Amino acid sequence: MSETARTVVFDTPGGPEVMRIEDRPLGEPGPGQLRIRHRAIGLNFIDTYQRSGLYPLALPHPLGMEAAGVVEAVGEGVTHLKPGDRAAYACQPPGAYTEARVMDAAQVCPLPGPISFEQGAAMMLKGMTVEYLFHRTTPLKRGDTVLFHAAAGGVGLIACQWARSEGITLIGTAGTDAKCRLALDHGASHCINYRSEDFVERVRDLTGGRGVDAVMDSVGKDTFDGSLDCLKPLGMMMSFGSASGPVPPVDIAVLGQKGSLKLTRPVLFTHLADHDTCQEMAQHLFAKVLAGDVTIRIDQRFPLDRVVDAHRALEARETTGSTVLEL
Structure with a gap:
């Protein structure tokens, strides 16, 4: 029997209550892909846009745009990461609200050792958004x-x-x-x-x-x-x-x-579509954090099972800083 991963999906656009958790099969990475085991997952407003139907997705569909974890396997042609590496990402398509996933490797970035998995999950989409706003627009x-x-x-x-x-x-x-x-x-x-x-x-x-x-x-x-x-x-x-x-x-x-x-x-993912640009933006962000210029503030933590509560808090503007889903 193939291994599975608990994954948040939704079948119809709507409020937070449309999300549910199901076991989805995990495969082996193909060329240009990797399999990552998540340690923390980031929550972003774009997740609510997709869930509500403002940004339509083909349904049913998983949610989530950023996470951090450990690379378990890589496919042919992947050279910037290897099994056992710590990594973080923000990228399309959605699917980060899960224990593990197989995904394209180009936009997954090596995560420096001094940066925690929680920080990595909380900073990639938000931090690279700030990077392009201040430096590429x-x-x-x-x-x-x-x-x-x-x-x-x-x-x-x-x-x-x-x-x-x-x-x-x-x-x-x-x-x-x-x-x-x-x-x-x-x-x-x-x-x-x-x-x-x-x-x-x-x-x-x-x-x-x-x-x-x-x-x-x-x-x-x-x-x-x-x-x-x-x-x-x-x-x-x-x-x-x-x-x-x-x-x-x-x-x-x-x-x-x-x-x-x-x-x-502007849209972040236009910048991230190019592998070299994506990695350059991530390195710029990591340098800011490692230098102490930017501290990643995580003010809310929810277990994956409480993702509905996390979305409700975000949409009610009850949150500050970043929010992560814990595994």
């Missing part, structure tokens, strides 16, 4: 100012530290005073409680009316229009998520009226 330099929404979340706390390490002023937003304090403690220069302040007015005040060089917005519908109003002329709007819902269609003429603004909808 628009030129940013020391002294620039960015507005970052959801600054106390998993991506946000990494972004706060990353900005501080590179001399970039980061103005964050969050939904409570406690979350604002958390962002400030992690390197944000300012943090705006959007429930008690108008973030557009406050950003204008903080920048002397000039606006920011770039906005990094994963919230989507609720913040998009205000984010454009926070930009200086020729500023860059990076819309990289839809936590509050998808952004409605945009009249491109508005970008000209507001100061010849630039708008992009």
Whole structure:
């Protein structure tokens, strides 16, 4: 009888309750593949988009985009990893909510010894997202100012530290005073409680009316229009998520009226599709962590059996930092 792995799958789009756990068979890796035994699994907002149907998947389908563990076997042509290596990844297709899996090896990265499996599982998708926002989307330099929404979340706390390490002023937003304090403690220069302040007015005040060089917005519908109003002329709007819902269609003429603004909808997996780029981004992230510039904060842990509770907490915005599923 073939070995199996407990795996979270869903058969129909919907709320957290549509997820269930089943035993799925594990095979041997083919050319360009490996088999990895997970030690920890990362939780991300994109998982909820896929489960809800906002990002459609062929059903039934497993969930999860990042994890860390130990390589058990490699297929022909895999040279950057070998059995027994510690490894971590963020990649398509979904399937990380499992004890073990066979997957393409190109986007799986060697995990440095000083970085724990939990840290690896919590940092790959979020940390490489920050890497491309700051280094691969628009030129940013020391002294620039960015507005970052959801600054106390998993991506946000990494972004706060990353900005501080590179001399970039980061103005964050969050939904409570406690979350604002958390962002400030992690390197944000300012943090705006959007429930008690108008973030557009406050950003204008903080920048002397000039606006920011770039906005990094994963919230989507609720913040998009205000984010454009926070930009200086020729500023860059990076819309990289839809936590509050998808952004409605945009009249491109508005970008000209507001100061010849630039708008992009970047996706991490476009960058990670190239093996060399993926490994380079991971090494950059690992270097930040090993140097102490970035600390990976894990504030919530759920056993795999409680994945429904984990999704409910994430969507209710009850989480801070990163969340991992334990095995």
